[in-house]
Amino acid sequence: MTAPTAFDTAAVPTRCNSPEDRNRRDAATRELLAARASSTDDAERQDLLDEAVRLNLEMARGIAKRFRGRGAESEDLEQVAFLGLMKAATNYRPDEGVPFIGYAVPTIRGEVKRYFRDCIWTVRIPRTLQDLQTRMAAALPLLAQELGREPSLEEVAVRLNTSPALVRRAEAAYGCFNVASLDRPINDNGLVLGDCVADHQDPSLDRFEAVDMLAPVLDDLSPRDRRLLELRFIENLKQADIGTELGISQMQVSRLLHKIFQRLRTRLDPSAAMI
Template structure:
């Protein structure tokens, strides 16, 4: 790759001379494209990476100051790479995670590549932590956060014949959860009833017997069953109101 040796000194020199700025951008585009292709294959379209790298190049041209003693390439390369990394950090996460974890994930990825080459094996969590100067807990947190980088579609087939998708395995709304608190309070409320009242309630609501059938079962009149049932329900309502 060949790149030009000169670039207009500062944004001030380019003011009123847009053709010089355009010529500088055009001349250094091979550098931007080269850096963009270094990050290809990581889930982002190459065209998007080239566009992002070009934005970084334009920022470098507009901000470059030769008075700092750095040649343009030495200034432009980290500026372009920084723009590409921000693109990955800010736009490619399926679930938003703290920026610290996004940056840590990138650092862990680079450390894995470096250590695999130098060690001749896959690095351990301890290896990565030592290389980055962080704790093993930080590395594990970064790896956990990296799971948010990609998401799986709910329409993804999970059965051999493709008839079942991931979304089919998700549970629906369960109205029974709304009754859970009431059921918890029901036990103590039921315990306040006497033995006959408990028996009548059990036969009526669990045995699904009519009041006449209950009367025949326990040997009292249907009217008496009705009174006892009403009294038991009134007691329980009062207990449930106090308990909820």
């Protein structure tokens, strides 16, 4: 079955390369899930849920890619990420006014991390940290939806009535996964796995995570503030040139950029505002 004709999503982008594309996808997703929340017809509710999930499959697939090379098959990671997406779409509350991506990303990541924890441990961590990871996996999606962003380490610790140090240790322990031998042959020419391991981290992975975190925050900025950041970091203009472009002084540009940075830091990590 397909989604009701009242919700034509054929033109909604699923591969988003710009804030505009993400906004369109997020708006369509929220519209679908809001209609699902108000519907009493089971078949219609399922159709709406399926279509909301379909729109965001590429987002889930992108998150799964970030966890490759840690001892799990790529296909398995994608299936787990899709499961996390389904959970996010099922439990999302449109009336909270939170962007869907702000709720879905931590939910999907939590599902993938839970998969590593439960299914492919090599090094066993203390039971207290395993229990804390379980509690974190359950609390993070709810806390993210309440805040409209990913919670800081301190906020997670407060919610779970524990210390930030323990939360940090539990997060770090997500790296104790199965590993493949670097001496494992990968072809008939004597090439082993170790020969193919990059000696540096792929910068595109950090860029993907940065886009996920910053996109909803940047979308909340005013057009003038977004234009300021575009001139500074995309067009690489100096502050004096930005002032000329916008008809303000260099000092005003400096002050505005400082305020924007402070606002972004506060949204991404409230504790950073205290530093």
